[in-house]
Amino acid sequence: MRAVVLTGHGGLDKLVSTDELATPTPQAGEVLVRVGACGLNNTEVNTRTGWYDSVVESSVSEELGVHGRDDGAASSWNQASVHFPRIQGAAVVGRIAAVGHGADRARIGERVLVDPSVRDEDLPPRAQLVEYLGSERDGGFAEYVAVPSINAHVVDSPLSDAELATFPCSYDTAEEMLERAGLSKGETIAITGAAGGVGTALIQLALARGAHVIAIAGAAKESRLRELGAHDFVPRDSGVLREEVEELVGERGVDVVADVVGGAMFDTVLKMLRRGGRYTTAGAIGGPTTKIDLRDLIYKDLEMYGITNPTALTFTRLVEIVQTGLVTPLLEEAFPLSELRTAQERLLKRTHVGKYVIVP
Template sequence: MNALDADNVPPTMRAVLLTGHGGLDSLVTSDEAPTPTPQTGEVLVRVGACGLNNTEINTRTGWYDSMVESSLSEELGVHGRDDGAASSWNKASVEFPRIQGSAVVGRIASVGRGADPGRIGERVLVDPSIRDEDLPVRAQIAEYLGSERDGGFAEYVAVPSNNAHVVDSPLSDAELATFPCSYDTAEEMLDRAELAKGETVAITGAAGGVGTALIQLALARGAHIIAIAGASKEARLRELGAHDFVARDSGAVREEVEKLVGERGVDVVADVVGGAMFGTVLKLLRRGGRYATAGAIGGPTTKIDLRDLIYKDLEMYGITNPTALTFTRLVEIIQTGRVKPLLQEVFPLSELRAAQAQMLKRAHVGKYVVVP
């Protein structure tokens, strides 16, 4: 391995800059963006690849703002909004220009004061959640890579040394970049819901990045999986390991699931759709069942029948970002080969707009990745 040091780091780099909230035209490629300097306790990572996730589109379009009630449609993702919606996931304002990109894999090129210089040259998978450990464990996320601080849609990114996890894997950089954000979120959902061997889990949005991660991680726990997604995705999700499949667009999701499990219901629902689907999936749960959500691609506002929550003694978990322990556990799972990357397509960084446009069509199963 050839060690890299600060003397070999150029003063400027290629990056895609988010110039403001809006459509795809707010993403501008620059070959003269300043290369970040790692601060105290930080490392500079030379990006090998960076995966695409919904969070970048949500931030770009202002979807996280509480004034937004629509789903993240292709129209919204391509053209943006015109109503001033501008909050990030934690209600903070995003500073522009911002380099997005949360799912980074690469090698450490240099280190800041207080970081171990022996780490230079290490191949790392980056935990995108920047935490304040003085806060309660469920409230530690202070910044998110590509949102409150610059991320990996660039040749270099600076992150706290603790967030750069050494990864020993034969997988390519592009393959490894399919894991952060989606798989750590999915693992946190299943961990919080305490999904156990032999239990049945219904997964909505099962063809997306988090959905396919949920399938693989639930299989690793020995659970029985009912995948809920568009009808065209059935063959690929069964190939991935889903035991049963229900078409989201059948108009009878509840009835189809009940045919599979009977009136007793499922043990866990892992939901990334929300919207009109929310009331339906609550009715799928057995008494004492557990519901975990980490997304609302079907829309952020919905109705709830409190009788389902109360008289079935349900547990409900909202997942924003996983804990540090969850990301550490994910790296171990990746290294043992218990999950496999679902790499849909690789784009050069300069074609990020095209990659996001393709992602917004929702025709894929797996992840899109860009490489510098």
């Protein structure tokens, strides 16, 4: 089959196209999915560059994403090294082409949205994730991928495969962030990195919960985020971010901050929160290390939630949300498999709103 293989940690040159790989054989309890489309996510760049390693303190800049690192950084999100060669790609949509022993043959032909998180249900609820598609096991930047049958969710939707591929990874992460923070109708949420895949998902899912949304992103993204439904917009580089948010909500502060930026912005967004507010994060595109004034955490009685990957229940809920049409796919552009390097270069420029997708 055709695929793009990651041959090691490093720059874009580590992504190698091939048409000579054997089609995977589904093992017991697995299904083989013919990939219709696979969305791009920051996790692929993070894994390729070794950004998850604890020695890394910088953000995933365009320079780092294109050329990689030279310090031997090699860990994955779970602190174990990724084994090569590896096919990346977490956000898979396609049809079941074959099944392994014990899987229902009647599933052949089903159109499915794939949950990228492979879990061990014998572990504690927040520690069940043991493999991630495209990291610890092969993913969807290929014509076929084998996944546990339980991870392949039937989806009934008029959307194209490319449109559906914008949802996994980003939208289930966003829904888990909001669920964990308990965002409810009438509350105000500030969303950093609001123009990216998770950010735009947060906007739509927060609106579906009846929340008031303040989007924080680059100034050039304002019109598109307002079109998406954001009630208010604050440019991230205003220099007076906290003050501009306070002008909108008053000194009382916002109820929830959903943050995928981190870095230098972290201390500021904590100060935006009201007493008893909640902070939820699933990314650090602005850098993984930061400072915190513990007086904000202690004397404002804040709650903080770190999200690695969503629960199985959250992904099931996402499929239902997609099928009801409550969220709109923000497909920026689809690229053929052979242009994966180009697609990742575009992703790293951070000039888009929404998602890029690969179509085999």
